[in-house]
Amino acid sequence: MDFIRNFPCFSIMLCLFAGIISSGVKGRTARWINIVLLTTVTILSACTLFYTLSTGESFVYVMGKFPAPWGNEIRAGVLEAGMALFFCIIMLLSLLGGQHKLIAEVEENKIFLYYVLTNLLLSSLLALVYTNDMFTAYVFVEINTISACGLIMIRQVGRTIEAAVRYMIMSLLGSGLLLLGLCMLYDLTGHLLMSNMKESIAAIVAQGEYTIPLIVAIALMTVGLCIKCALFPFHAWLPDAYGYSTVSSAAMLSSLVSKGYIFLLIKIIYRVVGFDIFNNTRIIDVLFVFGLMGMIFGSLSAIKENDIRRMIAFSSVAQIGYIYMGFGMGTQYGMVASVFHILSHAATKSLLFIAVIGLTDVSGGSRKFIELTGSAYRNKWAGVTFTVGSLSMVGVPLFSGFISKLLFAQAAVQVDGKMLPALIVLGISTILNAIYFMKTVIRIYTPVEETSYPSVTFKDMKLYAIVLVFFIILNIILGISSQPIVDMIEQGLAMFA
Amino acid sequence: MYLILLSIFFPVLAGTCLLIKKEAADRRSLLITTGICFVLTGVLVSATLLTAYGTGFTLFYLTQSLPVCFGVDAMSVIFSAMTMIIFLCAGFFSFEYMKHETKEKRYYGYYLIVFGVLNALCFAGNLITFYLFFEMLTLTSMPLVLHNGSREAIMAGLKYLFYSLCGAYAALFGIYFIHKYSDSLSFTAGGVLTSSAMTEHAGLLLIVAFVMILGFGVKAGMFPMHAWLPAAHPVAPAPASAVLSAVIVKAGILAIVRLVYYIFGVSFLQGSWVQTAWLVLTLTTVFMGSMLAYREKILKKRLAYSTVSQLSYILFGLAVMDAGSVTGGLLHVLAHGFIKSALFLCAGAIIYTTGKTRVDELRGIGKEMPLTMWCYTIVSLGLIGIPPTGGFVSKWYLATGSLHSSIPVFSWLGPVILLVSALLTAGYLLPLTIQGFFPGADYDYEHFKKREPSRLMTIPLVILTVLSVLVGLFPTPVIDYLTQIVSTIL
Numbered sequence: 001m002d003f004i005r006n007f008p009c010f011s012i013m014l015c016l017f018a019g020i021i022s023s024g025v026k027g028r029t030a031r032w033i034n035i036v037l038l039t040t041v042t043i044l045s046a047c048t049l050f051y052t053l054s055t056g057e058s059f060v061y062v063m064g065k066f067p068a069p070w071g072n073e074i075r076a077g078v079l080e081a082g083m084a085l086f087f088c089i090i091m092l093l094s095l096l097g098g099q100h101k102l103i104a105e106v107e108e109n110k111i112f113l114y115y116v117l118t119n120l121l122l123s124s125l126l127a128l129v130y131t132n133d134m135f136t137a138y139v140f141v142e143i144n145t146i147s148a149c150g151l152i153m154i155r156q157v158g159r160t161i162e163a164a165v166r167y168m169i170m171s172l173l174g175s176g177l178l179l180l181g182l183c184m185l186y187d188l189t190g191h192l193l194m195s196n197m198k199e200s201i202a203a204i205v206a207q208g209e210y211t212i213p214l215i216v217a218i219a220l221m222t223v224g225l226c227i228k229c230a231l232f233p234f235h236a237w238l239p240d241a242y243g244y245s246t247v248s249s250a251a252m253l254s255s256l257v258s259k260g261y262i263f264l265l266i267k268i269i270y271r272v273v274g275f276d277i278f279n280n281t282r283i284i285d286v287l288f289v290f291g292l293m294g295m296i297f298g299s300l301s302a303i304k305e306n307d308i309r310r311m312i313a314f315s316s317v318a319q320i321g322y323i324y325m326g327f328g329m330g331t332q333y334g335m336v337a338s339v340f341h342i343l344s345h346a347a348t349k350s351l352l353f354i355a356v357i358g359l360t361d362v363s364g365g366s367r368k369f370i371e372l373t374g375s376a377y378r379n380k381w382a383g384v385t386f387t388v389g390s391l392s393m394v395g396v397p398l399f400s401g402f403i404s405k406l407l408f409a410q411a412a413v414q415v416d417g418k419m420l421p422a423l424i425v426l427g428i429s430t431i432l433n434a435i436y437f438m439k440t441v442i443r444i445y446t447p448v449e450e451t452s453y454p455s456v457t458f459k460d461m462k463l464y465a466i467v468l469v470f471f472i473i474l475n476i477i478l479g480i481s482s483q484p485i486v487d488m489i490e491q492g493l494a495m496f497a
Numbered sequence: 498m499y500l501i502l503l504s505i506f507f508p509v510l511a512g513t514c515l516l517i518k519k520e521a522a523d524r525r526s527l528l529i530t531t532g533i534c535f536v537l538t539g540v541l542v543s544a545t546l547l548t549a550y551g552t553g554f555t556l557f558y559l560t561q562s563l564p565v566c567f568g569v570d571a572m573s574v575i576f577s578a579m580t581m582i583i584f585l586c587a588g589f590f591s592f593e594y595m596k597h598e599t600k601e602k603r604y605y606g607y608y609l610i611v612f613g614v615l616n617a618l619c620f621a622g623n624l625i626t627f628y629l630f631f632e633m634l635t636l637t638s639m640p641l642v643l644h645n646g647s648r649e650a651i652m653a654g655l656k657y658l659f660y661s662l663c664g665a666y667a668a669l670f671g672i673y674f675i676h677k678y679s680d681s682l683s684f685t686a687g688g689v690l691t692s693s694a695m696t697e698h699a700g701l702l703l704i705v706a707f708v709m710i711l712g713f714g715v716k717a718g719m720f721p722m723h724a725w726l727p728a729a730h731p732v733a734p735a736p737a738s739a740v741l742s743a744v745i746v747k748a749g750i751l752a753i754v755r756l757v758y759y760i761f762g763v764s765f766l767q768g769s770w771v772q773t774a775w776l777v778l779t780l781t782t783v784f785m786g787s788m789l790a791y792r793e794k795i796l797k798k799r800l801a802y803s804t805v806s807q808l809s810y811i812l813f814g815l816a817v818m819d820a821g822s823v824t825g826g827l828l829h830v831l832a833h834g835f836i837k838s839a840l841f842l843c844a845g846a847i848i849y850t851t852g853k854t855r856v857d858e859l860r861g862i863g864k865e866m867p868l869t870m871w872c873y874t875i876v877s878l879g880l881i882g883i884p885p886t887g888g889f890v891s892k893w894y895l896a897t898g899s900l901h902s903s904i905p906v907f908s909w910l911g912p913v914i915l916l917v918s919a920l921l922t923a924g925y926l927l928p929l930t931i932q933g934f935f936p937g938a939d940y941d942y943e944h945f946k947k948r949e950p951s952r953l954m955t956i957p958l959v960i961l962t963v964l965s966v967l968v969g970l971f972p973t974p975v976i977d978y979l980t981q982i983v984s985t986i987l
Binding site (some may be wrong): 409420431438439444 | 628636643676677873
């Protein structure tokens with residue numbers, strides 16, 4: 001079974017090559033290449049996951065002939081493989097669910113480009129997940145940024161160009177800060193491989209030298225990644241980017257791109273800096289406070305919003321806040337809760353984006369609440385799915401959102417100083433979530449006397465409806481059988497250390 | 498084990514099937530299916546209560562430390578028996594009533610689901626299970642409020658949802674703390690908090706207790722979170738209002754019983770500021786609810802305000818934490834359940850036959866619908882607390898229990914406010930009887946027509962009325978049973 005060790009590297013390469021090949025074919029072929037690629041990578045990641053689970057330890061794969069500490073390495077454990085698997089599934093569902101919109105919204109001779117970008121995006125996500133050295137991470141962060149920009153801009157209307165430019169500027173600022181931090185760390189440690197960096201940093205800290213440069217470097221990298229995944233107050237680029245791009249892009253950006261950066265941050269925390277050293281800096285308190293503020297201000301902005309897509313985009317700000325609150329607790333439990341919320345939020349947010357598109361389609365393409373009245377009757381599948389997503393976001397039992405809230409709360413009660421603020425903000429944020437999501441659910445289920453908009457049935461949208469069903473199943477699996485997943489996350493985090 | 502599961506999931510599944518199923522061509526087959534489901538659920542619940550008493554089991558683990566478990570204890574018996582009787586009566590009543598409403602299939606579907614969820618609440622074995630179904634109850638009962646789809650109904654439904662979710666999350670907030678400071682979350686008479694936590698974190702835990710009482714109190718319409726109730730209950734179809742007002746709000750009462758007597762324990766809360774604050778809130782609600790009901794002109798709204806007031810009678814009894822008052826409170830759960838559902842069914846019958854909703858339009862109604870109005874009058878007397886009806890016994894126990902307790906001021910203030918509120922109750926319920934039977938000299942005595950509704954409506958009404966009187970005439974077996982429960986939890 002040892003050949004499975006090749007799979008992570010193989011899947012990254014496969015994505016890159018698929019990207020190259022797709023650039024020379026027509027849109028339809030490119031789509032098939034993409035689907036085959038995603039299925040293959042899903043299977044490969046699943047194999048890797050089972051392999052790491054069965055061996056119970058992570059493995060390092062050396063790329064090229066140079067051994068550590070010079071060469072380039074890939075590392076796969078339970079968490080990495082699981083994350084890769086999850087990302088592939090979400091990406092496949094998002095692409096299939098948004099396919100009809102893509103065809104409608106993007107010029108026909110540009111569709112193949114969309115799939116080129118998607119393949120590149122997947123390669124960079126996989127690389128961010130699997131990489132064991134910081135330089136590779138940085139390179140793929142850039143690839144990720146560029147392809148994400150393309151994904152926003154491919155639907156060429158004024159707002160998306162504006163959104164892409166904003167995204168580009170903020171994202172490059174983020175990568176710049178990451179690069180600065182990386183350079184400083186390289187200066188301090190003389191290494192780029194994560195494991196070597198960690199050893200050197202531990203030695204430096206033990207000697208008590210370079211305290212301030214080290215903290216500055218960590219802070220720069222953290223802030224850089226926070227900007228890229230839209231932690232409050234760096235979220236200004238987000239609503240436009242998620243709100244106006246084509247729906248598959250929005251779903252992938254919110255549930256995959258930002259999560260890839262968060263995962264990289266987790267890797268940095270565990271594999272580069274070291275969990276304890278990171279927690280001894282004051283940075284986690286800052287993250288905690290920003291997380292809490294994000295939870296409230298994101299929801300408040302969402303309540304004020306009158307455009308359903310932008311509302312969901314703002315809710316992402318709040319959910320990212322939850323994840324950083326978990327980081328900020330500085331405990332293993334907090335981290336487990338955060339990782340679970342990465343999964344739960346990715347599953348729910350892509351579901352919401354895809355469901356909303358069904359609702360807006362039967363409301364003349366308008367996203368204003370007034371036009372959406374009664375749309376759940378016109379597209380029953382989307383209506384039910386949106387309701388499930390909303391309930392999950394609000395944290396109603398049986399759906400994934402409840403479990404993440406439960407885990408966050410259980411983590412919070414372990415930390416004495418942060419218990420009260422965390423629980424109170426969790427409560428407030430839940431109620432705010434309930435306000436805007438339930439408002440929308442009621443709105444789409446409010447019957448209208450007469451409507452000029454047509455209804456759609458299963459026959460008109462077989463693929464879309466099936467995708468929705470899969471999304472619901474995914475959400476409920478996360479909500480009901482959370483224990484094995486949490487166990488897996490714990491095992492994966494243990495492999496990190 | 499299977500019986501408990503069946504009595505929970507059979508109605509839920511049956512309701513779901515009913516919702517999914519295609520609209521039946523004729524009304525008859527829908528009613529037959531629904532009727533069979535009602536009867537089966539009734540049989541299942543009775544079988545559960547008779548055979549599964551004292552058993553319990555764990556269904557699955559939500560997370561390692563949080564099992565979802567069910568069990569039947571004495572408290573479950575009281576609540577689930579009441580739920581079953583009222584649900585069946587109101588259910589058969591709706592067969593006739595729903596003739597003049599639309600979307601019957603949806604109504605019966607959610608009605609059955611709510612039935613199952615309520616059973617789950619009665620049989621829940623620990624706090625987290627209870628919480629799961631408490632949330633579910635809000636969501637599944639909301640379609641009943643939203644039923645007619647009017648703007649008023651939607652606004653009321655929204656209000657109901659917000660208040661309930663806020664309340665539930667206040668409660669969830671507390672569950673996190675209890676989880677930390679206790680051995681387990683399972684309902685144990687006398688409380689589950691560890692003794693070290695009770696001494697070291699007493700201040701924090703008292704705040705938690707208060708927040709949780711407020712949170713669960715939302716469902717029971719306790720001041721200051723009562724405003725949803727008078728908005729949401731009247732807009733539902735009358736039989737749904739009956740179960741909302743008589744049974745679903747009792748889930749809030751059950752929650753508080755479980756919380757105070759089975760999680761925190763009396764010894765922890767007795768004499769604390771939480772008890773005082775809680776007493777103030779309940780007495781405020783009792784008085785305010787009656788006052789608002791007195792001023793309200795629309796019959797169903799008036800009854801909803803009366804629910805606000807009467808539920809706080811129960812909460813007052815629970816807050817006093819004296820054996821007598823708790824017995825009285827639990828007895829009032831039954832008495833109020835039967836009485837309030839009967840009152841709403843009367844209001845439903847009146848609306849169904851005459852279409853009138855305001856109290857002052859109903860002059861001479863007693864001449865037209867004598868049986869309905871007799872039932873109305875009898876249960877009204879019960880709610881006021883005139884012997885030999887059910888309300889009298891429960892209020893007697895409430896008042897004597899309160900006087901017997903040694904809480905300063907409240908031990909006498911409580912009974913005084915209960916008396917004042919009883920007068921107000923008479924003031925808002927009896928005018929309908931008086932005007933109904935004695936419309937005055939200028940009433941056209943020649944031309945009224947007999948408009949008694951069909952048997953499907955009157956029989957459930959009579960059953961509930963008779964039950965409410967029986968609770969008052971022969972209270973001894975019930976009181977013995979309740980005393981037994983109270984002696985274990987106090």
